[in-house]
Amino acid sequence: MINDIPNIDLSLKPMLRFPDVWQNLTYIAGYFKIILALIVITSISSEFAQGTARQNVIDGFSRNEWIYSKIGLAKSLALFSTLLVIGIGLVLGFSQNVKTDFSAIFTRLDFVFAYFIELLVYFIYALFLTIALKRTGISIIILLVYDFILEPILSWSLPDQLNSFLPMNTIDDLNTFPFAKYVGSEIMEAVSFEQLVWAIAYGILFGILSLWMLKRSDL
Amino acid sequence: MQNTLSVRHLSKNYGATHALTDLDISVKKGDVYGILGPNGSGKTTALGIVLGVTNATKGSYSWFDQGSSNYLRKKIGSLLDKPNFYPHLNGFDNLKLTADIKDLKHPEINKKLELAGIIKHAKRKFHTYSTGMRQRLAIAAALLGKPEVLVLDEPTNGLDPEGIADVRELILTIARDGITVIMASHLLDEVQKVCSHVAVLKHGKKLFEGHVQSLLSGNDGIEIGADNLDQLSSALAGYEGVDRIDRKSHTCLVKLKPGYKSSELSAFLITNGINITHFAQNKGNLEQEFLHLLSGSGD
Ligand SMILES: Nc1ncnc2c1ncn2[C@@H]1O[C@H](COP(=O)(O)OP(=O)(O)OP(=O)(O)O)[C@@H](O)[C@H]1O
Ligand SMILES: [Mg+2]
Numbered sequence: 356m357i358n359d360i361p362n363i364d365l366s367l368k369p370m371l372r373f374p375d376v377w378q379n380l381t382y383i384a385g386y387f388k389i390i391l392a393l394i395v396i397t398s399i400s401s402e403f404a405q406g407t408a409r410q411n412v413i414d415g416f417s418r419n420e421w422i423y424s425k426i427g428l429a430k431s432l433a434l435f436s437t438l439l440v441i442g443i444g445l446v447l448g449f450s451q452n453v454k455t456d457f458s459a460i461f462t463r464l465d466f467v468f469a470y471f472i473e474l475l476v477y478f479i480y481a482l483f484l485t486i487a488l489k490r491t492g493i494s495i496i497i498l499l500v501y502d503f504i505l506e507p508i509l510s511w512s513l514p515d516q517l518n519s520f521l522p523m524n525t526i527d528d529l530n531t532f533p534f535a536k537y538v539g540s541e542i543m544e545a546v547s548f549e550q551l552v553w554a555i556a557y558g559i560l561f562g563i564l565s566l567w568m569l570k571r572s573d574l
Numbered sequence: 575m576q577n578t579l580s581v582r583h584l585s586k587n588y589g590a591t592h593a594l595t596d597l598d599i600s601v602k603k604g605d606v607y608g609i610l611g612p613n614g615s616g617k618t619t620a621l622g623i624v625l626g627v628t629n630a631t632k633g634s635y636s637w638f639d640q641g642s643s644n645y646l647r648k649k650i651g652s653l654l655d656k657p658n659f660y661p662h663l664n665g666f667d668n669l670k671l672t673a674d675i676k677d678l679k680h681p682e683i684n685k686k687l688e689l690a691g692i693i694k695h696a697k698r699k700f701h702t703y704s705t706g707m708r709q710r711l712a713i714a715a716a717l718l719g720k721p722e723v724l725v726l727d728e729p730t731n732g733l734d735p736e737g738i739a740d741v742r743e744l745i746l747t748i749a750r751d752g753i754t755v756i757m758a759s760h761l762l763d764e765v766q767k768v769c770s771h772v773a774v775l776k777h778g779k780k781l782f783e784g785h786v787q788s789l790l791s792g793n794d795g796i797e798i799g800a801d802n803l804d805q806l807s808s809a810l811a812g813y814e815g816v817d818r819i820d821r822k823s824h825t826c827l828v829k830l831k832p833g834y835k836s837s838e839l840s841a842f843l844i845t846n847g848i849n850i851t852h853f854a855q856n857k858g859n860l861e862q863e864f865l866h867l868l869s870g871s872g873d
Contacts, residue, residue: 414676415677416675
C-alpha cells in the first residue's frame, strides 16, 4: 500500500502533493513514451508484413481512411496512458495525508493535457517512421538514433533560437525538468500555449507526411 | 452492355522491369474472364493496380463505368496473390473485420465460411491455418455480402485436388448467378474449364483477348504419324492448306487453314507416297494455342 510506506524519502513528499504531482508525474511518465511508441511501430509494421494493410485497401479503405484508423490507434494509446497517469496521480496525491484543498486537485491539469499531446504527437511520429521504413527493426533503430543521438547533436550545433524547434525538443519542452523548484530554482509554471501549438503542428505535419508517403507507395 | 471493368493503356515499371506494358482489357457484366500467363507475366501486377494497392506508372482503369474510387472496391470480392489476415484473430473475426470495411449489412459470414469449406476451423486463430485453409478463408472473405464481381488471383493455389474441384465448381455456380468473375491463372486447363473470355499475357503484354471459344475454334488439329517423320513433314510443308506444323517425337500436329478438309490432306499425303501409320482429329485445346501464342511472341 502506498499509504504505509514509512521510510519514503521525506524530500519526495512535496513533489507528490496536489497540484505539483501533475507536473512531476507527467514529466517522469514522458520518458516511458518510447516503450509505447514501440507498440505503435510493431503493430503498424506487422500490418505491412502480414499484408493486412494491403487487404484493408483492397477491401475498400482509401489510404486516407487507413491512416486515420492508425491515428485512431495512436489516440487510444495516448488516452489510455493519460488515464493511467491520472489514476496514479490521484492515488499519490491523496496518499500524502495532507489536508488537500479541493481546487488544488484540479489546478495544473494543463500538464496532463500536454502529456496527452506529447504522446499523441510522438506516436504519430512513430507512425510516420514506420510507414517510411516499413520494417520493425529499422524503424525502432532510427527512432532511437534520432532521439538519443542525432537530435542531440543537431541541437548542440544549432543556435539556441533554432534548436527548440526541433521536433523532439518541441515535444519534450511541453514539460521541462520540474524538480529544480525544490532547490529554489525557477521552473515553468504552466504549459506554454505557444509550445502546445508547435507540438500540434508537428503532429499534423507527420500525419500529412505519412499520408503522402503511403499514397506514393505500393502496398 | 455495361462494362464491369475497363482498363486503358495500363503500364507499370519496377525500375528497369516492365511488369506491364500498355494493357487494355474490357470485362463485361456476366463474363468469366481469365487472365492467363506464365509466372511473372504481370497478372498480379494488373490486378493489384485495379484493386487500388499498386500505383500504375501510366494508364487508367474504371469499375462499373464509374471510375476508380475506393467505394467501388467495396462491391468487389477479391483474393489477390495470397491470403492476408490478422494472424492472432480467428477466421470468423477476420471476416467480421472485412465485412466492416466493406460496410456490409448482411455479410452472412457463417454461410460463406460453410461454402468455402472452412466453417469447422472458424474459431481457430489464422496463424494456425494450413496453406489450403488460408486460401479457403480468403475465398470465404471474397464471397462476403453480395459482391457484383469476384476478382481471384490463382484461386486454387495451395488447394488439394478436392479443394481445386470445389473451388472451380463454386466459381461456375457463382457465374451462373450472373456474377462477373475475373480470374488470373497460369493453369491453362483451369481457364479452359471455367472461363468464357480470356486475355493472354506475356512479359506484361497482351497477346490475345477474346472468347475462349474463338481462341479454340477452328483449331481442331490433326495428329499424323508416319514411318518416316522427315518425309512426312516435308510433304506437309508442301501442302498449301497447311497453316501450321508442330513436330512431336512420334507424330506431327497439323492445323489446316480454314476451308481445307482433313480428307483432302490424307489423300494428298498418300499420293505423295507417305506411309501413314496414324491419322486422328485432335480436339483443340488451350494448351496448344497458349504455347503457340507464347512461342510466337519472342522473348
Ligand atoms: N514489388 C515488386 N518489385 C519489383 N518487381 C516486381 C514487383 N512485383 C512484381 N515485380 C515484377 O513484375 C513482373 C510481373 O510480376 P507479377 O507478380 O505481376 O507476375 P504474375 O503474372 O502474377 O506471376 P505469377 O504467375 O508468378 O504469380 C515480374 O517480372 C516481377 O518480377
Ligand atoms: Mg501472381
